[in-house]
Amino acid sequence: MSDAYEDEDLAAYYDVINHQRADTDFYLELVLAADAVLDVGCGTGVLLKEARAAGHSGRLVGLDPAEGMLVQARRGDGVDWVRGDLGTVAFDGEFDLVVMTGHVFQVFLTDDEVRAQFAAVRRALKAGGRFAFETRNPAVKAWERWMPEYGTDIVGPEGERVRVEHFVESVENGLVRMSETYSSPDWPEPRVDRGTLRFMEVRELDALLGETGFEVAERYGLWDRSALTDTSREIITIARPGPHPAARRR
Ligand SMILES: C[S@@+](CC[C@H](N)C(=O)[O-])C[C@H]1O[C@@H](n2cnc3c(N)ncnc32)[C@H](O)[C@@H]1O
Incomplete structure (x- = not known):
């Protein structure tokens, strides 16, 4: 990411x-x-x-x-x-x-x-x-747990409550494309980051x-x-x- x-x-x-x-x-x-x-x-x-x-x-x-x-x-x-x-x-x-x-x-x-x-x-x-x-x-397929239901809830430095969720978009030839979404009840909209890992x-x-x-x-x-x-x-x-x-x- x-x-x-x-x-x-x-x-x-x-x-x-x-x-x-x-x-x-x-x-x-x-x-x-x-x-x-x-x-x-x-x-x-x-x-x-x-x-x-x-x-x-x-x-x-x-x-x-x-x-x-x-x-x-x-x-x-x-x-x-x-x-x-x-x-x-x-x-x-x-x-x-x-x-x-x-x-x-x-x-x-x-x-x-x-x-x-x-x-x-x-x-x-x-x-x-x-x-x-x-x-x-790769044999352990860590990406299978990079799903919204395994998301993490954290409290940020300003006391804000933030949820971080991953979503795998594709797995192809050893390349895992995914998104990472940060959301908070204190924000107007979530912030989404995309990336690929080999x-x-x-x-x-x-x-x-x-x-x-x-x-x-x-x-x-x-x-x-x-x-x-x-x-x-x-x-x-x-x-x-x-x-x-x-x-x-x-
Ligand atoms: C998951 S973080 C790991 C940070 C740190 N090494 C640690 O163990 O906490 C990945 C880091 O790789 C950096 N990164 C991304 N592309 C890079 C590149 N081409 N060369 C060096 N670092 C890179 C990112 O900016 C980010 O800080």
Whole structure:
């Protein structure tokens, strides 16, 4: 969902909706063990803010194209918040760890987009660096619960009551098109955002990682570091730069 993240009012609901996160401990441990960290698609910046609060003393950079999300992020000090994406902002051998959390990876819809992201992440890493991210396991069909009856009721920052509902419009070739509707008795009309997410098989993912010079260092199916199985909700990857693809062909 993209427009919702551009919109300062709707972005203010993000942390309220996602207040119970299962991924925090997993990523926080990685961030605290790394000196310089880039969070691609940092959103409201919750991970890097927690890392700073937990005593991280190195360089923390949060990158996101959505101004609404960055307005929330900038409420935290001690982190460089950068507006943009890896197509517009280049980093060169600067980070020990690059993360992409909250299923940001699924906004990249084509193999070429994914290759471009992976190549830019590889460029951003120092030698020996790591890239950690997750994507939802397509076998579990998470989108089957993205229906209005599973909507969420929240209370916004101004005390307003808001209902958030998802509706899947189509599922085709791993692309799930959907809408997200925010409604409130206090508003004249609902606000609707539309977006598409890609669900990728693990073999497709690993092929693209390999093509762009990554090796899978660790792979899990859930945030407790349990192994990936057919029924795991997540495909969690920690990748490391391997031999450069051009070097391997020689
Ligand atoms: C579901 S939020 C996740 C935010 C954060 N990583 C988290 O875990 O809370 C997805 C984020 O991806 C960002 N995003 C969308 N397209 C992007 C792109 N091309 N590059 C980087 N981030 C992008 C959105 O603006 C949004 O903040």
